[in-house]
Amino acid sequence: MTQIDSPSVYRADEAGFFGEFGGAALPPFLAAPIAEVAAAYAEASQDPGYLEELQALLAKYVGRPSLLYFAENLTRRLGGAKVYLKREDLNHTGAHKINHCLGEALLAKRMGKTKLIAETGAGQHGVALATAAALLGLECEIHMGAIDVAKQHPNVVRMELLGAKVVSVDAGGRSLKEAVDSAFGVYAAAPEEYFFAIGSVVGPHPYPSMVRDFQSVVGREARAQILEAEGRLPDALVACVGGGSNAMGLFDAFLPDEDVRIIGVEPAGEGLDTDRHAATMTLGVPGMIHGMQTKVLLGSDGEPAPVHSIGSGIDYPGVGPQHAHLEQIGRAEYVTVTDAEALDAFQLLTRAEGIIPALESSHALAHVAKLAPTLPSDAVIIANLSGRGDKDVDFVADRLRSGAPATV
Numbered sequence: 209m210t211q212i213d214s215p216s217v218y219r220a221d222e223a224g225f226f227g228e229f230g231g232a233a234l235p236p237f238l239a240a241p242i243a244e245v246a247a248a249y250a251e252a253s254q255d256p257g258y259l260e261e262l263q264a265l266l267a268k269y270v271g272r273p274s275l276l277y278f279a280e281n282l283t284r285r286l287g288g289a290k291v292y293l294k295r296e297d298l299n300h301t302g303a304h305k306i307n308h309c310l311g312e313a314l315l316a317k318r319m320g321k322t323k324l325i326a327e328t329g330a331g332q333h334g335v336a337l338a339t340a341a342a343l344l345g346l347e348c349e350i351h352m353g354a355i356d357v358a359k360q361h362p363n364v365v366r367m368e369l370l371g372a373k374v375v376s377v378d379a380g381g382r383s384l385k386e387a388v389d390s391a392f393g394v395y396a397a398a399p400e401e402y403f404f405a406i407g408s409v410v411g412p413h414p415y416p417s418m419v420r421d422f423q424s425v426v427g428r429e430a431r432a433q434i435l436e437a438e439g440r441l442p443d444a445l446v447a448c449v450g451g452g453s454n455a456m457g458l459f460d461a462f463l464p465d466e467d468v469r470i471i472g473v474e475p476a477g478e479g480l481d482t483d484r485h486a487a488t489m490t491l492g493v494p495g496m497i498h499g500m501q502t503k504v505l506l507g508s509d510g511e512p513a514p515v516h517s518i519g520s521g522i523d524y525p526g527v528g529p530q531h532a533h534l535e536q537i538g539r540a541e542y543v544t545v546t547d548a549e550a551l552d553a554f555q556l557l558t559r560a561e562g563i564i565p566a567l568e569s570s571h572a573l574a575h576v577a578k579l580a581p582t583l584p585s586d587a588v589i590i591a592n593l594s595g596r597g598d599k600d601v602d603f604v605a606d607r608l609r610s611g612a613p614a615t616v
């Protein structure tokens with residue numbers, strides 16, 4: 209895995225800042241163990257042995273490279289640009305998260321840790337991490353709000369079958385925020401045993417850079433694949449943004465290619481004029497969350513707001529600091545898609561191509577459905593299909609039965 213040699217504007221400084229965003233604002237009891245992770249990653253990322261071991265796992269276990277699929281039927285339906293899909297849904301475990309979970313688990317082993325610990329909301333990160341732990345012979349402890357434990361029962365069962373210990377957190381609102389506090393509490397008490405594995409390009413330095421590097425294989429493959437297929441670079445990249453890891457993974461290799469438009473798609477939920485969305489880049493303000501300076505959606509009490517999306521992996525009131533920076537320097541743009549538009553795109557891809565996308569990925573597809581018809585037929589769009597939709601089929605079927613618009 210060769211790292212992209214990117215201009216420094218696309219790399220964090222020593223303290224983990226992308227311009228004014230990023231950093232590591234931590235209480236003293238966490239500063240030392242997280243600094244140890246930063247030092248270990250700085251070393252590992254220069255070690256050919258570590259990088260080759262990760263590369264081998266990606267090839268032989270995850271099934272990389274993933275396909276870059278020309279969606280010909282979808283292209284014909286939309287009329288306009290050619291649409292290619294980067295098929296992260298075909299990875300083992302069905303989404304992009306396994307890419308960074310394996311990187312983090314390998315780093316944990318290299319540091320001599322025996323246990324992985326993390327929080328999870330919908331459970332997707334927990335399942336991917338428990339998978340990596342099972343493969344690499346590590347223990348795994350996942351903290352989850354009690355409400356999420358009840359709501360996401362199938363993922364709790366998966367994690368337990370994979371050998372992970374799922375800790376149900378009963379404090380406060382019994383949701384993701386409390387799960388984060390709970391997991392960090394356990395971690396801080398025994399950092400010599402645990403490695404904290406964050407599930408996106410968020411949190412304190414080095415996680416936004418480290419998780420991006422682990423995901424950047426997506427864009428490196430896509431860049432080579434589109435050059436092979438079309439003999440040129442794409443006109444636009446489109447990816448959904450929760451914390452922003454699948455998006456940074458696709459975008460990273462193309463950042464220096466300034467003619468390639470870079471578009472992140474956030475959940476507008478039930479509408480930007482309601483309080484039921486998670487459009488952090490669009491409506492957020494500069495602020496601090498989870499140890500990083502970034503954009504944040506704040507409630508009237510000045511705390512991170514309760515957020516909503518039909519895609520349970522993208523309802524986060526913060527965003528990776530590099531996204532905030534890319535927007536500020538004008539290198540990337542961020543748009544929104546509603547729950548209803550994402551549901552339409554879910555059905556569109558399923559019917560047109562026989563590919564059932566995750567509801568998160570459906571946000572990217574919904575924007576592609578708006579963008580493609582505005583571009584000429586020799587234009588090329590690459591959309592990141594971050595995960596498969598098997599996890600969502602019961603929910604979607606219920607929504608459609610209850611009369612949500614099905615306009616495709």
Ligand SMILES: *Cc1c(COP(=O)(O)O)cnc(C)c1O
Nearest residue numbers: 408450451452453454521568595
């Ligand atoms: C978790 C998840 C996301 C959102 O996470 P990012 O860090 O923004 O990529 C998107 N798609 C799928 C399928 C997911 O599981």
